Structure formats: structure tokens, C-alpha cells
Amino acid sequence: MKQAGQDIVIVGGGVMGSALAYWLTHLQPGLAVTVVERDPMYREASSALSAASIRQQFTTAVNIRISQWSLEFLRRSAEALAVDDDRPDVGFHEGGYLYLAGAAAAPVLREANRIQLEHGADVALLDPAALVARFPWLEVGDIELGSLGLSGEGWFDGYRLLTSFARKARSQGVRYLRGEVVGMERVGNRVTAVLLADGARLPCDVAVNAAGPWARRVAGFAGIDLPVRARRRTVFVISCPTPLPRFPLLIDTSGLWIRPEGSCFIGGVVPADDADDLPLEPDIGPFETEFWPALAARVPAFEEARLERAWAGYYEMSTFDHNAIVGPHPEVSNLHFMNGFSGHGIQQAAAVGRALAERITLGRYVSVDLTPLMFERVLEGRPLLELNVIG
Numbered sequence: 001m002k003q004a005g006q007d008i009v010i011v012g013g014g015v016m017g018s019a020l021a022y023w024l025t026h027l028q029p030g031l032a033v034t035v036v037e038r039d040p041m042y043r044e045a046s047s048a049l050s051a052a053s054i055r056q057q058f059t060t061a062v063n064i065r066i067s068q069w070s071l072e073f074l075r076r077s078a079e080a081l082a083v084d085d086d087r088p089d090v091g092f093h094e095g096g097y098l099y100l101a102g103a104a105a106a107p108v109l110r111e112a113n114r115i116q117l118e119h120g121a122d123v124a125l126l127d128p129a130a131l132v133a134r135f136p137w138l139e140v141g142d143i144e145l146g147s148l149g150l151s152g153e154g155w156f157d158g159y160r161l162l163t164s165f166a167r168k169a170r171s172q173g174v175r176y177l178r179g180e181v182v183g184m185e186r187v188g189n190r191v192t193a194v195l196l197a198d199g200a201r202l203p204c205d206v207a208v209n210a211a212g213p214w215a216r217r218v219a220g221f222a223g224i225d226l227p228v229r230a231r232r233r234t235v236f237v238i239s240c241p242t243p244l245p246r247f248p249l250l251i252d253t254s255g256l257w258i259r260p261e262g263s264c265f266i267g268g269v270v271p272a273d274d275a276d277d278l279p280l281e282p283d284i285g286p287f288e289t290e291f292w293p294a295l296a297a298r299v300p301a302f303e304e305a306r307l308e309r310a311w312a313g314y315y316e317m318s319t320f321d322h323n324a325i326v327g328p329h330p331e332v333s334n335l336h337f338m339n340g341f342s343g344h345g346i347q348q349a350a351a352v353g354r355a356l357a358e359r360i361t362l363g364r365y366v367s368v369d370l371t372p373l374m375f376e377r378v379l380e381g382r383p384l385l386e387l388n389v390i391g
């Protein structure tokens, strides 16, 4: 249990580190919390390069519960993250996710739907006629089923969410320190200090790894092997001259995803070359060879689509089971992890930050039980299988 006067050092000030810093000082005012962030502009941070969408359509109870909790937070984020009279608008738009399945994948979608309904998600299965009635621009010749989020799914301004958590955390007394963490001091099974490139030594009672795609390196400073890798994902920004009303976040049978973004659309595919640590330059080759043909086949209006630009960011991929690793290390128990969100982290930040803050300050989870995401499962070889991972 954490007491006021003890030091918590969080490595990484992206959405995870900043959400945790906010919740720690919200739950226990006066806690001494330092966030070490090497780039206050967040140029390469996943939180700044994200598609920032939220869904209920997972197939594990813990992921559904996390999303539901985060959803409620997003809806009241302007109030919760207000500093004085300044209420941040994270632009949450509940446009829904639509998963499509042909005959082969339809049973998987039905099973996912059963699990989601059991856990209170507001989702519905639609047959081809119902799909066309709702989305007349959609080609459904090869489709057996669609799964649509009726509420509680959509997209928001991820960068605004990050900066709003950070600003609110600062207003609650959190110290943001610009610096690069290059080591940790470990005495027995405890991390006793975090070491910075400029020679500074930050003594700590609790350390947290919130280093996103770089989390493996940070875990290595404490002698821990973390199965999280930086995997590049390219986002295409596309314009389309034809209006496409009520366009959701569409997950096609081909694997591509696309959603509206302002007056354009953004989308992507899973890259064939998925090596670790590729440079953060967008790979636009697959737009012409994979993305565009599949998209135009599904939504013929996109035959007239134009690639406006593209960017790339890293998924912090948990290569163990594509699910996050959260909570204390079983042996180095004052080192906590919030890593490996595998493409669904920004939507989980509010709930994970809250729950981990409870774990640190109270010694137990209260809002959402994150024990299914614990580090132990990695050491014991017990993957948590999630069917709905996007890319």
C-alpha cells in the first residue's frame, strides 16, 4: 500500500502514464508522483499517432469490462478532466464498429456476440438485408453476417485525451520531468531508484513501466524480459467524393479497417512484413496493392478514393497473447507494468489507469478487476485469448 510521502516514479508520460498519474493523485491527494517523459511533444508516442477508437466488441470479459468503464469515463471526461473552468472536449463520436463475416467466419461472430451480450454490450447481429437497409453503400454479396455496436463504440481525439490527463495530473501536483530513463537500481527484489541519462537518480518506493512500444527496454533495466515489441502500423488518410452517411468503423472480411475522420476517412491493413522496430515512416505500398482494391470491392464509392497522406505509429504488441500486461511483477513487486495493449490501449487508458492506481494505493483492484492481465500468466505460459484483435 502506498502512503503520502512515498515516491512513485512513472516511466513514460503517454496516455497510460498520464492516466495513472491523474488517478493516483485523484485517489490520494498529496502522493509524490513523478512522470519521466523524454519527449514532451510526443512525436513518436503511440498515443499521438493512434486511430483512437473504442469498442465493446471484445471476446474476453476483462476487455469488455475495461471498455465499458472507459466509455463511461469518456462520456464525462470534460467534467472529470476540467482544470478551473477549462473543460476539455475529446470529441467523442459514437459511430459504432461494424464487423463483417462471410460464411466461414460467421460462427466466430455469433460466438463473440453471445459473449458480448452476456457482458452487457449493446451490440446486434445484422443479416445482409438489414446491413443494406442501414448502410446502402455497402456491398454484401459475400457477407453472411455483420456485428454492429449500437451504442458505446466510436472514436475520439486521442491526443486531446492524453494532454487532458497530463494537464489535470499536473494541476493535482504531479511532477513531469523531461528526461530519458536509462537504468534502474535494483536491490534484491525491489527497484530502489530510476536513473536518467543526465545522471540524475530518482529514488522510488514504486516504479511503473508506462513506456509504450519501448517498454521492453525499460523492463530490461530491472532485469525483466517483457514480451512486448514495437510493430509499425501505417494509417492512410483517404478522401472520397461520394457522401457515405452513418459510416461506422468498418472491419472488413479482408482484414482492412476504415472509419470517418473529419471530412476524410482513415484506415489500414495488417502489414505483411511485421518486423520489430521498423522506422516510423509510413509504408504506402499496400494502399494500392491491398487496401484500395479490397475497399472498393466492399464500398464501390471508394473506386474514386484518393490517398491524401499517411502516417505511421507503433502498436505495443504483446507477442505472448495480444493482451495487455498490467500490475506488479510477481518477484520485483514494487515494479508495476501497464504495457502491451496491442492496438487497443488508448480506449483502455482511463480504466486501466484507475484500476492500477487502486492496486498501488489500496493493494487491490476495485473498479475493474485486472487480475486476468497479470504478469504471472506470462511466466506460467497461460495466454488470455482474445479473438477480436485488429491488426
Ligand SMILES: Cc1cc2nc3c(=O)[nH]c(=O)nc-3n(C[C@H](O)[C@H](O)[C@H](O)COP(=O)(O)OP(=O)(O)OC[C@H]3O[C@@H](n4cnc5c(N)ncnc54)[C@H](O)[C@@H]3O)c2cc1C
Binding pocket: 011, 012, 013, 014, 015, 016, 017, 036, 037, 038, 039, 042, 044, 045, 046, 047, 048, 049, 050, 051, 052, 053, 054, 179, 180, 181, 182, 210, 211, 212, 213, 214, 215, 218, 233, 234, 235, 312, 313, 314, 315, 316, 338, 339, 341, 342, 343, 344, 345, 346, 347, 348
Ligand atoms: C496506428 C495506431 C492506431 C491505433 N488505434 C487504436 C485504436 O483505435 N484504439 C485504441 O484503443 N488504441 C489504438 N492504438 C493503440 C494505442 O494508441 C496505444 O495502445 C496507446 O496509445 C499506448 O499508450 P502508452 O502511453 O502506453 O504509450 P505511448 O503513447 O507510446 O507513450 C509512451 C511514452 O513513453 C516515453 N518513453 C519511452 N521510453 C522512455 C524512456 N526510456 N525514458 C523516458 N520516456 C520514455 C515515450 O517517449 C512515450 O511518450 C493505436 C496505435 C497505433 C500506432
